Amino acid sequence: MKYLSQFCIILGFTLLGETLQRLLPLPIPSSVYGLVLLFLALCFGIVKLEQVKAAGAFLTGIMSVLFVSPAVSIVSNWELIRPQLLPICLLILASTVITFGISGSVTQLLQKKGGASHD
Amino acid sequence: MTELLSVPILPLILTLAAFQVGRVLQARFRSPFLNPILIAVILVLAFLFATGMPVAEYQLGMGSISWLLTPATICLAIPMYEQFQVLKKNLPMILAGVVAGSLSCMAMVVCTGLFLRFHPLLTVSLLPKSITTAIGVALTEMSDGMPGITTAAIIFTGILGSILGPVLCKLFHLTDPVAQGVAFGTAAHVIGTAKATELNALSGAVSSLSLVVAGLLTAVVFPLITAML
Known part of the structure; x- marks a missing residue:
């Protein structure tokens, strides 16, 4: 029963997210609204960690399986990407390297500057 | 065979089985190339190609669990x-x-x-x-x-x-x-x-x-x- 009540709380935030997405004129996915709301609810103690943790771990654990279906639709887009396959792959490679370097370097620079310790 | 293809839960079983193969392979060889999603997609596409099942029909069948993606994302x-x-x-x-x-x-x-x-x-x-x-x-x-x-x-x-x-x-x-x-x-x-x-x-x-x-x-x-x- 623990999972059932936890799942209900998570579905409550899903409903809130869907509602906000329909009410607000911003182009933001309902899952992002739900994520931010659940995060705030946890921060302000409206929802306790133990009230969502087990079902949440289950849902995030099965998430990878849910990506198979959207990924399969790549066959429908194959004609569009085929002529530009090489530039697309190079772009993905280059941008991954650069994003890795910039994000890590900025954090490291600030860590050293601030003299922050990790204890 | 054709009757079997119309079992509504078939796409789900296919996806879970293909994903499981991917997980076993990754655990066995520990290579990042053996990503379970990647392997599952290849196996599912091979199945669709071999049986002639349309992608749309497969995705319709997956609709029974696809909606879980929103609550799962919220759980991040x-x-x-x-x-x-x-x-x-x-x-x-x-x-x-x-x-x-x-x-x-x-x-x-x-x-x-x-x-x-x-x-x-x-x-x-x-x-x-x-x-x-x-x-x-x-x-x-x-x-x-x-x-x-x-x-x-x-x-x-x-x-x-x-x-x-x-x-x-x-x-x-x-x-x-x-x-x-x-x-x-x-x-x-x-x-x-x-x-x-x-x-x-x-x-x-x-x-x-x-x-x-x-x-x-x-x-x-x-x-x-x-x-x-």
Whole structure:
């Protein structure tokens, strides 16, 4: 029963997210609204960690399986990407390297500057 | 045989079985190329090709569980909250790194797309390449992009980040475990986080926080960029 009540709380935030997405004129996915709301609810103690943790771990654990279906639709887009396959792959490679370097370097620079310790 | 293809739960069973094969292979050989999603997609496509089952019919069958993606994405708030408590002191440095990385990633995709004259919808679909699939696919769908391309680009990015990460840490002289975590999480989302966790527990924690922050930040900036394309 623990999972059932936890799942209900998570579905409550899903409903809130869907509602906000329909009410607000911003182009933001309902899952992002739900994520931010659940995060705030946890921060302000409206929802306790133990009230969502087990079902949440289950849902995030099965998430990878849910990506198979959207990924399969790549066959429908194959004609569009085929002529530009090489530039697309190079772009993905280059941008991954650069994003890795910039994000890590900025954090490291600030860590050293601030003299922050990790204890 | 044809009657069997019309069993409504068949796509789900097929997907779970294919994913399981991928997981077993990954556990056996420990190679980042053997990503379970990648293997499952290849096996599912092979099945559809062999039996002649249309992709649309397969996806209709998957609709029975696809809706779980929204509540699952919302649950990313839970690890984010947990890491937030632990990493309070390092938060400004982490956020600065994620913002710098995510923005340069998007800028690079947009500039390349304009320079090489990609179809605008192709650029839109490649834009969320470094963030978690959960938010990336939602963003692409919202802008009429192609979720198949987005998912493929995201998985490819994750695999690259996981393989190249340790080398890139040396190349960019990233010695600080917090900085390493930010790099893995911002550039290579969940797949990168798995690698970061292998290197160092602190890097893994920072990486899992960074990937959610990068996803949220991209979700906010994304509509502004697609409006210009």
